[in-house]
Amino acid sequence: MVDLGLQYQTMQAEIDEAIRKVIDSQSFIKGEFVGQFESHLQDYLHVKHVIGVSSGTSALYLALLALQIGEGDEVIVPSFTFVATAEAVVLVGAKPVFADVDWETMNIDVADVERKITPKIKAIIPVHLYGLCADMQAILALANKHSIAVVEDACQSMGSKCKLEGEYKHAGTLGKIGCTSFFPSKNLGCYGDGGAVFTDDDALANLVRSLANHGMGNRKYHSEQVGINSRLDTLQAAILDVKLRHLDTFLQKRRQVAKNYEKALEHEPHFLLPQYDENSHSFHQYTLRIVDCSREKVQKSLSQAGIASAVYYPEPIHLQPAYAFLGYKKGDLPVTEKLCDSVLSLPMYPELSEQQVAFICEKLVESLTL
Numbered sequence: 559m560v561d562l563g564l565q566y567q568t569m570q571a572e573i574d575e576a577i578r579k580v581i582d583s584q585s586f587i588k589g590e591f592v593g594q595f596e597s598h599l600q601d602y603l604h605v606k607h608v609i610g611v612s613s614g615t616s617a618l619y620l621a622l623l624a625l626q627i628g629e630g631d632e633v634i635v636p637s638f639t640f641v642a643t644a645e646a647v648v649l650v651g652a653k654p655v656f657a658d659v660d661w662e663t664m665n666i667d668v669a670d671v672e673r674k675i676t677p678k679i680k681a682i683i684p685v686h687l688y689g690l691c692a693d694m695q696a697i698l699a700l701a702n703k704h705s706i707a708v709v710e711d712a713c714q715s716m717g718s719k720c721k722l723e724g725e726y727k728h729a730g731t732l733g734k735i736g737c738t739s740f741f742p743s744k745n746l747g748c749y750g751d752g753g754a755v756f757t758d759d760d761a762l763a764n765l766v767r768s769l770a771n772h773g774m775g776n777r778k779y780h781s782e783q784v785g786i787n788s789r790l791d792t793l794q795a796a797i798l799d800v801k802l803r804h805l806d807t808f809l810q811k812r813r814q815v816a817k818n819y820e821k822a823l824e825h826e827p828h829f830l831l832p833q834y835d836e837n838s839h840s841f842h843q844y845t846l847r848i849v850d851c852s853r854e855k856v857q858k859s860l861s862q863a864g865i866a867s868a869v870y871y872p873e874p875i876h877l878q879p880a881y882a883f884l885g886y887k888k889g890d891l892p893v894t895e896k897l898c899d900s901v902l903s904l905p906m907y908p909e910l911s912e913q914q915v916a917f918i919c920e921k922l923v924e925s926l927t928l
């Protein structure tokens with residue numbers, strides 16, 4: 559699905575030097591490299607605060623903690639996402655309320671969100687799935703009307719820009735708090751686990767920073783609240799700082815790969831292609847919806863040709879055993895359930911060549927005739 563080794567080769571000298579600098583400094587926790595990366599990412603995203611944390615999951619967890627969401631509160635999330643979106647809600651003691659998604663964008667369906675708003679709902683977590691911006695204009699309007707916080711799950715959408723009142727802003731910077739992941743295969747990935755929280759709110763930023771470091775402020779060994787150890791690793795920050803310099807090039811290449819797929823597949827009625835505009839999609843994944851034919855057969859014949867493909871996600875969260883206690887049943891979220899049976903993601907990474915895409919598409923089309 560990705561070839562991270564190939565990407566490393568394109569910036570090996572820079573990354574090796576960054577790693578060596580951290581080791582030379584012997585400053586492995588926090589320190590100047592974390593601060594530098596945070597400040598560079600702030601400039602890139604045009605956001606006031608970036609707080610590096612230990613993963614995307616911790617970013618979501620800390621964001622909810624900082625908003626003081628907990629016992630007795632409810633949070634609207636999609637069920638068609640990676641499990642961490644809902645997991646964070648349960649971990650802070652609140653209850654996830656699942657909204658369905660839209661068949662075309664595969665992002666949260668705002669009309670269903672509206673139907674599910676009650677006085678107990680304290681936040682909405684839209685996910686910019688596969689790198690495509692959720693309808694932030696409508697979500698923010700709805701959230702403002704009901705005084706509900708919007709926490710963006712921007713784990714798949716580093717570099718995507720969402721339209722708000724005719725202007726494009728970076729995904730993760732439109733809501734009250736944004737969360738991202740630097741998992742190796744994400745758009746901006748490190749060489750281990752990592753994540754970040756974005757916000758323009760000074761008080762929230764201080765709180766997240768403190769919560770991620772045992773509830774301590776500037777005074778060491780003096781906790782102002784119960785926190786946790788969720789800091790971004792210094793080696794990872796140094797690697798990310800190098801990769802951030804290349805991010806726009808990577809994004810441009812991802813968009814070109816998407817265009818190559820589109821050109822080859824746009825006339826295939828069994829493959830529904832991602833819907834997007836130029837800015838709003840960063841193509842973390844290139845995901846087809848396969849209709850009126852067997853996805854299993856398509857995937858099998860790709861595999862026989864040595865081509866990777868993946869289903870993100872085969873099982874909606876609301877039907878998974880860990881979430882059975884919420885009481886959902888099959889049929890509750892029909893679009894989500896249908897997407898779980900239809901989606902197929904194709905290899906997607908900046909270095910994927912035009913010839914490789916042509917080969918993948920040839921095998922894809924061939925699979926329909928087998």
Ligand SMILES: *Cc1c(COP(=O)(O)O)cnc(C)c1O
Nearest residue numbers: 613614615640642713714739741
């Ligand atoms: C990757 C991902 C996460 C979790 O990020 P980690 O860094 O792996 O903890 C959360 N939400 C979504 C949508 C993701 O894709």
